[in-house]
Amino acid sequence: MPESKLPFKEESELLPKEVAAEQLGKVNTDELAEEESYVPLRVRTYTSSFCNFEGEDVWINAFVRALIREKIIIDTSNLHFTISRNFFEVNGKKQSAIVVTKYNELYTSITEVELNSRSRISLSVGESSCSLSKTIDE
Incomplete structure (x- = not known):
């Protein structure tokens, strides 16, 4: 993909062990922790000068990667x-319901917050704008 088409810039980062395990398809993170050969998974993140996803919104990078990976x-x-x-x-x-569940689980695994029936998150990214709206009922 040409860089000019992306409002995000790719960067490398190390994932926490639990997220790396999920990316690798491992279910038991305790088993992963016991492996002496464990190496953190290096992944791409997407950032932008007008879409600054840091802190509590870093989960958006994982969503974008997964959406692209899953086409x-x-x-x-x-x-x-x-x-x-x-x-x-x-x-x-x-x-589909399967995809809804998968992305809810991804959100929860990163933020440690479950979306409930009154929670709603919307993200819109245009050529020169970015809008994030979150209603999280904990």
Whole structure:
């Protein structure tokens, strides 16, 4: 993908052990911790001068990577998604219940907060704008 088409810049970062285990498809993180050969997984993140996803919003980078990896999106230009406990829509397309569950679990694994029936998160990224709206009912 050409850099000019992406509002995010790719960077490398080390993932925490639990997230790396999820990326590697390992279920038992205790077993992973016991492995002497454990090496953190290096992954790409996406950042932008106008979309600064840090701190409590760093989970967005994992969502973008997963959406691209699973070919739900092909790039991040004009990206829009909305997620709640039972709903996930990406660029106007409703996602299956399996995908909704998977992305809810991804969000929870990173933030340690579960989306409930009153929680809703929307992200819109245009050519020169970025808007994040979150209603999280803990």
